Amino acid sequence: MKKRDMKKRDIGLDLTRIVAFVSVVSIHFFLNSGYYDAPVVGKRMYIMTLGRTFFGICVPLFMLLSGYLMINKSISIEKRAIFSYYKKISKVLGTYIVATGFIIVYKIVILHDVLNIKGILLNLLGYNQYSWYVNMYIGLYLLIPFLNLLWNSIEDKNGHVLLVFILLTMTVLPSVFNVYNFEEQRMLVRPYLTTTYNKLVPDWWTGIYPITYYYIGAYIKHHVEIKKVNTKKVFAVLIGTILLFGINNIWRSYSRGFFWGIWCDWGSLQDTAETILVFLLINSIDYKINDNISKLVAKISDLTFGAYILSWIPDNIFYPKMIGRVPEIQSRMKYCVLMVLIVVIVALVLSWGVQIVQQILKIVVHKIRKMPYKGKE
Incomplete structure (x- = not known):
């Protein structure tokens, strides 16, 4: 990477991507270790639940970062201009296709799955494994020119505040009010006694939370x-927030498996508040580091998208081994840091392999285009 490019690069944003990626791997520890099958009782499970509360920032942090980076892009909705913009998603799709190819090869060679062309296409088009984020991002990417047009048509800060406030009302408010069951007399004292709740505010639009995060990123940028x-x-408030929401999660899941309710979902008040605080925390620091470390951080940041998708492979390899050696679920919790570290390293190496394959494919395509055409004489 050229020196002048490094000077323009914001290391805080690179670190944001890395933290988001590590948080993805961490949240998958809870999925793959059996955490959700164990009752939330005892000091170890309480600590893990605090961790589960924090690592919910993973996907929202990527979404907020998209808004922060993309809101100043001036994208005309004139036919040629918008088509030129849409073509740029090919980089993301290319990484997704090659990374999924790695997963398919792993399934065929290591897991001995029998996959025909139809099965391979269904895997790719179904956004299987950990690729649901790609499915979401395609739609968000298509909307960005129009989201930016709306934002830029609002001339003052008050209008931007109102837009973000309305979106927060639509996507976050249900996670605060629609979490009680007034037909269960003891619910307010023992919320873990029920899994059904009364609706107090409209919740139909909660699914558009990626747009809420996008505009929160835009607001921070502007x-x-x-x-x-x-x-x-910010750090002190973040710690207090994790403790507050963590205790709430422990309270709501006490004596049963962790219950993933709307109060701790991707668009909840919990994840929204923590995501904003983490983003501000990382990017408020004035980093003074040498060029070599900057280049390393930038390289890791560039690998995170592919590593996110490819982390399914080390998860599939190492978690069954851990479960086989440590049958008691609660005892597995002490291996969290080790497992996350292993998966992060392996996924980044695999992502590096994806980039190498992409470079080779570019060279091949370029050479094919350069070949002289032999038509009919």
Whole structure:
């Protein structure tokens, strides 16, 4: 990478991607270790539930970052201009296709799955394994020119505040009010006694939370002087927030398996507040590091998207081994850091392999295009 490119690159944003990726791998530890099958009782499970509360920032952090980076893109909705913009998603789709190819090869060679052409296409088009984010991002990417057009048509800060507030009302408010069952007398004291709740506010639009995060990122970009944010205060508030929401999650899941309700879903108040705080925390710091470390961080950041998809492979390899050696679910929790570290490293190496394959394919395609055409004489 050229030196002048490194100077333009914001290491805080690279670190944001890395933290989001590590959080994805961490949240998958809970999925693959059996955590959700164990009752939330005892100090170890309480600590793990606090961790589960925090790592919910993983996907929302990517979404917020998209808004922060893309909101200033001036994208005309004139036919040629918007088509030119849409073509740029080929980079994301290319990484997704090659990474999924790695997974399919792993399934055929290592797992001995029998996959014909139809099965391979269904895997690719079905956004299987951990690829649901790609499915979501395609739609968000298509909307970005229109989302930006709406944002830029609003001339003042008050209008931007109102837009974000309305979206928060539509996507976050249900996670605060639609979490009680007034037909269960003891619910307010023992919420873990029920899994059904009364609706107090409309919740039909909760599924558009990616747009909420996009505009939160846009708001921070336009109206927050992020380097002037008090890092220590943000850190203190973040710790308090994790404890507050973590205790709520423990309380709601006490004596049963962790219950993934709307109060801790991707668009919830919990994940929204923590995501904003983590983003501000990372990017409020004035990083003074040498060029070599900057290049390393930038390289890891570039690998995170492919590594996100490919983390399914090391998950599939290492978690069955851990489960076989440690049959008691609660005892597996102490291996969280080790398992996450192993999966992160292997997934990044595999993602590097994807980039190498993409470079080779580019060279091959370029050479084919350069070949002289032999038509009929």
